[in-house]
Amino acid sequence: MGSRHPYLDLEPGEVLPACPPGRSIVPVRPNSVPLSICLLCCNEKANLEVFLPRVEAVLVEVASQRAWVTAGEVVIVDDGSTDGTDAWLASRTWTVPWRTVRHAKRSGYGAAVRSGLAAATGDVVVYLDGDGQYRVEELPALLALVESGCDVVAGVRTDRQDPFHRLAIGGSYNLLMRQVTGVSFRDVDCGFKVLRRRVVDSLRLTCDGNLVGAELMAKCQRAGFDVRQVPVTHLPRTRGRAKGADLFSIIGSVRELVSAWNELRPPR
Numbered sequence: 001m002g003s004r005h006p007y008l009d010l011e012p013g014e015v016l017p018a019c020p021p022g023r024s025i026v027p028v029r030p031n032s033v034p035l036s037i038c039l040l041c042c043n044e045k046a047n048l049e050v051f052l053p054r055v056e057a058v059l060v061e062v063a064s065q066r067a068w069v070t071a072g073e074v075v076i077v078d079d080g081s082t083d084g085t086d087a088w089l090a091s092r093t094w095t096v097p098w099r100t101v102r103h104a105k106r107s108g109y110g111a112a113v114r115s116g117l118a119a120a121t122g123d124v125v126v127y128l129d130g131d132g133q134y135r136v137e138e139l140p141a142l143l144a145l146v147e148s149g150c151d152v153v154a155g156v157r158t159d160r161q162d163p164f165h166r167l168a169i170g171g172s173y174n175l176l177m178r179q180v181t182g183v184s185f186r187d188v189d190c191g192f193k194v195l196r197r198r199v200v201d202s203l204r205l206t207c208d209g210n211l212v213g214a215e216l217m218a219k220c221q222r223a224g225f226d227v228r229q230v231p232v233t234h235l236p237r238t239r240g241r242a243k244g245a246d247l248f249s250i251i252g253s254v255r256e257l258v259s260a261w262n263e264l265r266p267p268r
Contacts, residue, residue, distance in 0.1 A: 038075045038076075047239045073097040078103065109209055129192070157234035185217045190213070199225055208256065209256050
């Protein structure tokens, strides 16, 4: 008998092997798709009107370059929006498969990340902020790293385009998280990450707020996954209001840090 195809010949329950260099990702599980893009949003309708067509175009381009039968899927995680996001999503004309996960009330960034990862069916899952501050057109370069064998690609914002107070809070937060977790990540709360399916399936995330980024990176590194940090372009916010440094998020982060302290600390 010839050698088994490392992706198409898996038996039920077998673990997905690392993607060999140059090998494009293809679906390996029943009802799965090659790629899921999870967009995280809370009152971002004005940004999604501009950003979603770009996401669809990139997803179609990626699928075409790899000759996928399906273009993958977009999963919108609506974290309690009150700006009509849900009605607008239902009324627009889509060019790719899509689904919405809606929280009845604002539950926090970590809750949105967990909902998106749980809903995604892709063999590779991207989670991406829906505010349009990242160039989704850079996704093919990040996917290429996953296709070469790494497990997680974490964006690092270059020339971060935020007001001074958010830069100060972000810098202090990253320094604190490096000290708490012992993990040397450079931009823990960057909302542009790519994860292989086996990473998604193995993670047991518990944080509901902004601490989820530190939790994810720490658990990935301690599990032995190959994590790459790569520069991504960060754009100014042109619509809507930023939420990551508001009172809701800051209070939630402090509470989570206290409750998750032992879990986040490196093992002795």
